[in-house]
Amino acid sequence: MNQQVKDLIQKLGEAIHESVAESEAIAGVVREIREQGFDVLLMLEATIGLNEVEDDDEGAEGDEGNEAAHGPFTRNDLTFLKSLRITTEEHESGAGGDTTNGV
Known part of the structure; x- marks a missing residue:
């Protein structure tokens, strides 16, 4: 796999992370869980197949x-x-x- 494709895969991972981090829907649900007395640790794994x-x-x-x-x-x-x-x-x-x- 060439370096350009590796860089694009890295950019894709960063874009996915940004999307999740900035999601108002996710933030709202996390806030509701915290209101119930729980701390939230969100870990996502993405598999990118080419x-x-x-x-x-x-x-x-x-x-x-x-x-x-x-x-x-x-x-x-x-x-x-x-x-x-x-x-x-x-x-x-x-x-x-x-x-x-x-x-």
Whole structure:
């Protein structure tokens, strides 16, 4: 990944942080929680996934990330679910891994 993309990802993280920090809706709810006698610690985690887009000279056949892979999910769907440690029914039986979060 080049430095320009890394800088843009950093800017995206800062923009998300700014949006949450300046949100009147969030501030209002936090204020209400404090009025109930609790202190609030808000920690958010954002996962930013990037897929490099290549020129599509081959038409729809070249779009491997979006083609169906075992059921209703695309390969990108399965990769995303796997990153969250979620398995699908199709992959539970053969995977032998942690299926406590199975979909």
